[in-house]
Amino acid sequence: MKILVSLKRTADPDNANKVKVAPGGAKIVTDGLEPKVNPFDEYAVETALRLVENGKTRIAGDTVVVASFGPKEAATNIRQSLAMGADSGLLFTTDDDSLDGDLVARALAKVVEAQKPDLVILGKQAVDGDSNQVAQVLAETLGWPSATFAMSVNLSADKKTVTVGREVDGGVVKLTLTLPAVISVDLRIVGAKAVTNNVTPAAFAYNDGPRFAPLPMIIKAKTKPIAEAPLASLGVDTGLKVRYTGFELPAARKAGIKVKDVADLVERLRTDAKAL
């Protein structure tokens, strides 16, 4: 079993209030914000690791490869996923600003051709642009089955199919995909028993959330390989389809008001807010 996970670095989402818009609205400025792994991509790494483990031990022969697109510094973020337990990294270098969802998907398709994974797992979207395109375009480009926003994943015992749970209005839809396939994951995928592989005992419960990189793994990650090559080496058209025409901050919120009682609240909702 070989799993490919794609990973994007985003400006520290915990300090998103420090993001600025450049004068004239030409671009978003994230100077001074530490680049961190997109949280949904961290969940994708966690999902992949749970699929190749028997509880706390790795299944021999299974591998997790992490691929990222961006400047050389993105190696730091790949290294973090290696410290969580991924086996190797691929970094295709380019400027952060020279990427869009379409290009990343087409480039990933080339990576898939070379790596031949059984499964590609992605975060459902990056928390900066929130475009939510890569998984879908990648699956279409490859002609592979896909399931987006996975809240649960079950790998069959014969490793030929995955059954993916997706939250929809009114319940959970389960889709069974024949491998190779593309999955994008949502927040609930890191619940204690959201990922199952018919190897890890049913009673085993993971900690909620992506795992902490333990110190011995941090040290070991130093020696795991990260192969670096220019994005252009993949032989993709690096032209961008998505063009941003301008950015502006949302209007500042007005101060709220205090209401006397429920009757006053209802009256205000009716007259001022026109919400009733």
Add this chain to the structure above:
Amino acid sequence: MSDLFNPTPEHLALRQTLRRFAETEVEAQAAAHDRDEAFNLPLFRKLGELGVLGLTVPETWGGSGMDAAAVAVVHEELSAVDPGFTLAYLAHALLFANNLAVNGNDAQRAKYLPDACSGARVGGMCMSEPGAGTDVLGMRTTAVRRGDSYVLNGTKIWITNGAVSDTELGDVFLVYARVEGAPRSKLSMFIVEKGTKGFSLGQKIKDKLGMRASSTAELVFEDCEVPVENRVGEEGDATLHMMRNLEVERMGLAAMSLGIARRCIEEMNRYASERKSFGQPLRDFGQIQRHIAESYAEYMAGRAYTYWAASQLELLRPGHRLDSDGVKLYCATMAKNVADRAIQVLGGYGYVGEYRVERLWRDAKLLEIGGGTLEAHQKNMTRELRGTDKLP
């Protein structure tokens, strides 16, 4: 990306792991364990899974083989959410595990360190006595050689991890004692395990001002018979062991002070934006600005001093006393003052437990006493500086 505070990418990754662990696993239990004066053993064992219980222990013995800067990183990050819990960690990881890793022989390391690194057994160190604190060489616990054993008699006090609950002893200890007839300056060290005849829990010490999430105990040795192979080093070697290990202990305690200070600054800084008085946020008032700005500057001064000193400290060699005493002397009082200002900025809210700074203020006071009183640091440093006419 490396800097003074994160000398290598591994230090940075370690900090990130510890910060997230502290926020998601340690924070929520801190207030209750402080209130109940209870040591959180299951949480402590999770530190074993993270590989930090044997932080400085070589990998051969199950540890992670990291350096003094890593010691500062871990203590700083844990202490920012729960200094009491961090103190229990320090007693185990530095006073027991590091001490034995540096000073023990291979048989002792192989026997005790793997369990210490995993958290299967909780360790501590016994130095202070009811009648001997700063005057540590005035200790009266004796060891008498009898055949293949030593017989220990004496009482030790303020032993962190001496108990793991109100009634149960910690698992294994390094105990300083003087072999009968040895001169004042020649101490010896022995490994004493729970269950050894004549070794008992005198009492778990209750009603501490702070650091209540760590257990502090009085331990009693009454004709306690310890096999010769449990002597660490030769007779009389342990005074050097003690001095060498105190250096890294003080580094850890200084880093704990940094964690307390950072958290208090974060709390008062946020509150000063949210809270209004006379129609303005608190941070617009000069009196509040002084509290915040001076706290930050003192914190960064202490932080730079501590991480610089950590970069100079070699775990296997003594000789860093001036600055290992110096960082704790400065940072302990700095943290207490910063916590005090945080309470002042938060006013009535700062005085109650829900807003955390009250607990951090109580915890900070211990750092002026434990692991060396301020007065001990002043004594040591002045002695170290004797004859130094020009500083480098």
